[in-house]
Amino acid sequence: MDLSLFITYWPILLKGLIYTLYVCSVGVIIALVGGLILHLISRLAVPFIDLLYTTYLTIFRGTPLLVQVYLMYYGGPFVGIELSAEQVGILGLGLYGSAYFAEIYRSGFASVPKGHIEAAYDLGYSRRQTLVSIQLPQMLGLIIPPGINQTIILIKESAILSIITVPELTTAAVTMSTQTFSVIEPYLFLAVAYWAITFLVAKIGQWCENRATVHLVRS
Amino acid sequence: MEKQPHKAIKLIDLKKHYGENQVLKGINLEIDYGQVVCIIGGSGSGKSTMLRCMNFLEQYDSGEVQINGKLLGYGSDAQGNLQLAPSHITQNDLSEVCMVFQQFNLWPHMNVLDNVMSPLLRVHKLGKQAAREKAIAVLEKVDMAHKIDAYPGQLSGGQQQRVAIARSLGTDPKIMLFDEPTSALDPELVGEVLKVMKSLANDGMTMVIVTHEMGFAAQVSDKVVFLAKGFIEEQGPPKILFTAPKSDNLKSFLSTWSERNSGIV
Numbered sequence: 414m415d416l417s418l419f420i421t422y423w424p425i426l427l428k429g430l431i432y433t434l435y436v437c438s439v440g441v442i443i444a445l446v447g448g449l450i451l452h453l454i455s456r457l458a459v460p461f462i463d464l465l466y467t468t469y470l471t472i473f474r475g476t477p478l479l480v481q482v483y484l485m486y487y488g489g490p491f492v493g494i495e496l497s498a499e500q501v502g503i504l505g506l507g508l509y510g511s512a513y514f515a516e517i518y519r520s521g522f523a524s525v526p527k528g529h530i531e532a533a534y535d536l537g538y539s540r541r542q543t544l545v546s547i548q549l550p551q552m553l554g555l556i557i558p559p560g561i562n563q564t565i566i567l568i569k570e571s572a573i574l575s576i577i578t579v580p581e582l583t584t585a586a587v588t589m590s591t592q593t594f595s596v597i598e599p600y601l602f603l604a605v606a607y608w609a610i611t612f613l614v615a616k617i618g619q620w621c622e623n624r625a626t627v628h629l630v631r632s
Numbered sequence: 633m634e635k636q637p638h639k640a641i642k643l644i645d646l647k648k649h650y651g652e653n654q655v656l657k658g659i660n661l662e663i664d665y666g667q668v669v670c671i672i673g674g675s676g677s678g679k680s681t682m683l684r685c686m687n688f689l690e691q692y693d694s695g696e697v698q699i700n701g702k703l704l705g706y707g708s709d710a711q712g713n714l715q716l717a718p719s720h721i722t723q724n725d726l727s728e729v730c731m732v733f734q735q736f737n738l739w740p741h742m743n744v745l746d747n748v749m750s751p752l753l754r755v756h757k758l759g760k761q762a763a764r765e766k767a768i769a770v771l772e773k774v775d776m777a778h779k780i781d782a783y784p785g786q787l788s789g790g791q792q793q794r795v796a797i798a799r800s801l802g803t804d805p806k807i808m809l810f811d812e813p814t815s816a817l818d819p820e821l822v823g824e825v826l827k828v829m830k831s832l833a834n835d836g837m838t839m840v841i842v843t844h845e846m847g848f849a850a851q852v853s854d855k856v857v858f859l860a861k862g863f864i865e866e867q868g869p870p871k872i873l874f875t876a877p878k879s880d881n882l883k884s885f886l887s888t889w890s891e892r893n894s895g896i897v
Contacts, residue, residue, distance in 0.1 A: 526735075526737075528733055528735050528737040529737050529739055529740075531689055531733070531737065532731075532733065532737035532738075532739070532796075533739075534689070534723075535687060535689065535726075535730060535731045536730070536751040536755060536799070536800070536803060537723055537726075537727060537751060537755035537756075537803065538751070538754065538755060539720070539723075540719075542754050542755075546750065546754065547739055550741045551739070551740065551741050554741075627783075628740050628741045628742070628743070628783040628784075628785060629740075629783075629785060
């Protein structure tokens with residue numbers, strides 16, 4: 414192993430790392446918000462909207478992210494949608510993640526007992542107040558573990574964006590590999606870097622989960 | 633208690649069905665302010681459904697529920713046809729009605745104090761200090777003020793139910809509905825909840841209680857209502873109803889109950 418390669422390539426790799434963090438952060442935020450909106454819309458129980466919701470889920474959960482971003486980036490211009498690689502990357506992660514997060518929210522809402530909501534209505538809470546102060550805080554503790562899981566999957570999937578030339582971490586490592594004919598150094602670095610990011614996310618998730626489930630601690 | 637112009641609760645030919653199953657087949661009942669009314673009957677007789685119609689947790693199909701003289705949950709449109717009223721109007725009509733549930737339904741993510749304070753802050757718009765004082769006052773009333781920092785999961789069933797009663801009391805209800813408040817409790821915890829309910833009755837609270845505690849019903853209620861198969865089969869003061877039941881259904885209901893209990897003693 415030739416560690417001296419990193420003396421030349423650390424600026425490129427660092428830039429890639431920062432870019433990955435940026436693309437993933439924005440992508441995950443879009444997925445979190447988009448998923449919630451998707452789920453709330455699906456709760457309206459209008460047949461037409463239900464059909465749209467199911468179709469969305471079928472498309473984005475039923476096909477590989479690689480195919481989705483490929484179609485968006487290289488196929489988009491044919492139907493008049495021209496987006497930059499960065500835009501497709503962020504949007505791709507966001508739309509793809511939204512489908513998964515919507516289902517995570519659904520399981521979270523379903524886990525709040527009906528009686529807790531009835532008690533709130535009985536005491537005069539509006540629907541919005543019930544959502545904000547009874548349903549959301551209760552489901553938070555339950556959706557954090559699957560939510561973190563999904564976030565980690567999205568971060569790892571973001572490596573796919575190197576295919577459409579998004580200048581992120583994997584692209585940087587591939588550049589290093591092709592320019593130096595080395596394999597072990599760039600890809601081992603890549604593995605460690607992704608591991609470090611997901612490890613950090615998992616730790617933050619654990620901390621959030623502990624905070625959100627203080628009430629579940631038995632005396 | 634001062635004389636009120638209207639009945640606290642009035643049910644007129646109340647009907648409700650779930651699919652094929654007609655649960656309430658025409659209930660007529662009047663409850664005065666200050667009265668304590670116990671509803672008894674076998675399972676599936678419609679007790680809980682009737683109670684839940686009284687605060688519109690269930691929409692009824694026909695007939696009327698009146699709270700303090702006002703039709704609950706429905707209003708008439710320009711043509712005089714009954715329409716479902718907007719929920720904020722229904723909620724306003726129900727502002728003096730509160731329910732205590734069999735499963736307590738405390739919010740598990742809030743501690744005892746927050747459970748009681750939260751409706752005061754959010755619905756009744758009290759200031760933080762005022763809400764806190766009021767919450768502690770009602771918690772003292774149910775003897776739970778020493779547990780304000782505990783979460784519901786850390787309390788026994790009896791303690792949870794007492795906090796739930798305090799949460800309702802905080803909102804100054806005129807009418808309290810109890811849906812089998814002691815049925816989910818271990819036998820040794822039933823007494824502490826009944827004691828709190830007794831003190832409420834002594835304070836003159838209007839109470840409608842669905843219960844299987846016949847001894848309690850006999851002691852505190854002004855009127856006992858016996859429901860069977862969606863009808864009120866018999867109603868009257870507990871002394872008469874329990875000692876001289878007229879209908880066969882009530883006779884067999886009471887004898888089953890006393891057999892079960894005498895077996896223990």
